[in-house]
Amino acid sequence: MSHSPPTDQPTHARVWEELQCATQDREHEWRTPVLATTGADGSVQARTVVLRRADGEAQALTFYTDSRSPKVAQLRAAPSASLVFWSRRLNWQLRVQAAFSVQVSGPQVDAAWLAVSTSATAAADYLGAGAPGARLSDGCVAAGDRHHLAILTARVQSMDWLELSADGHRRGRLSASGVDWLVP
Numbered sequence: 366m367s368h369s370p371p372t373d374q375p376t377h378a379r380v381w382e383e384l385q386c387a388t389q390d391r392e393h394e395w396r397t398p399v400l401a402t403t404g405a406d407g408s409v410q411a412r413t414v415v416l417r418r419a420d421g422e423a424q425a426l427t428f429y430t431d432s433r434s435p436k437v438a439q440l441r442a443a444p445s446a447s448l449v450f451w452s453r454r455l456n457w458q459l460r461v462q463a464a465f466s467v468q469v470s471g472p473q474v475d476a477a478w479l480a481v482s483t484s485a486t487a488a489a490d491y492l493g494a495g496a497p498g499a500r501l502s503d504g505c506v507a508a509g510d511r512h513h514l515a516i517l518t519a520r521v522q523s524m525d526w527l528e529l530s531a532d533g534h535r536r537g538r539l540s541a542s543g544v545d546w547l548v549p
């Protein structure tokens with residue numbers, strides 16, 4: 366991999382701007398990062414999730430999930446997890462290490478449910494009678510009347526940014542105080 370000294374440094378703020386855009390622009394490739402958690406047996410468990418909110422000031426990223434999904438139990442047991450974002454348009458990969466917390470009730474969950482429930486399809490994701498991953502043969506197709514929406518909040522601890530370029534790849538550890546340049 367070739368690499369060159371950094372010139373037009375993408376700032377921490379610029380990366381947060383892109384994350385913020387991804388919460389609004391359905392076409393933004395950073396809208397659907399991969400979340401990797403640690404399973405109960407120590408294995409890595411990775412899956413795609415939708416980025417719902419990006420708050421640069423609080424250094425926090427928000428996701429919605431079903432409170433019964435295995436990732437919720439995994440994050441409760443091992444809150445430290447990783448997110449990987451890739452954008453072909455930007456040619457940017459962003460690897461985020463974060464500490465996660467789970468909310469299953471309270472005003473923020475109520476507000477999120479209110480927003481989600483305006484779409485019947487989206488609401489159905491959180492109304493299933495069976496937990497995500499449960500066997501269909503166990504008879505859990507019908508929707509229940511209680512939602513299971515949970516909010517996952519990721520407090521960002523570190524960000525590793527990689528830009529692919531024909532002129533030389535660049536990689537930096539980003540923080541509010543600047544960029545610590547690394548060999549790509």
Ligand SMILES: Cc1cc2nc3c(=O)[nH]c(=O)nc-3n(C[C@H](O)[C@H](O)[C@H](O)COP(=O)(O)O)c2cc1C
Binds near residue numbers: 414428434436
């Ligand atoms: C494009 C895409 C977006 C997804 N978004 C979410 C999401 O926002 N929240 C979620 O819980 N699962 C989402 N999923 C489903 C997860 O990838 C996963 O299959 C499911 O949550 C079960 O994961 P778990 O068994 O590891 O908990 C999405 C899948 C795809 C393909």
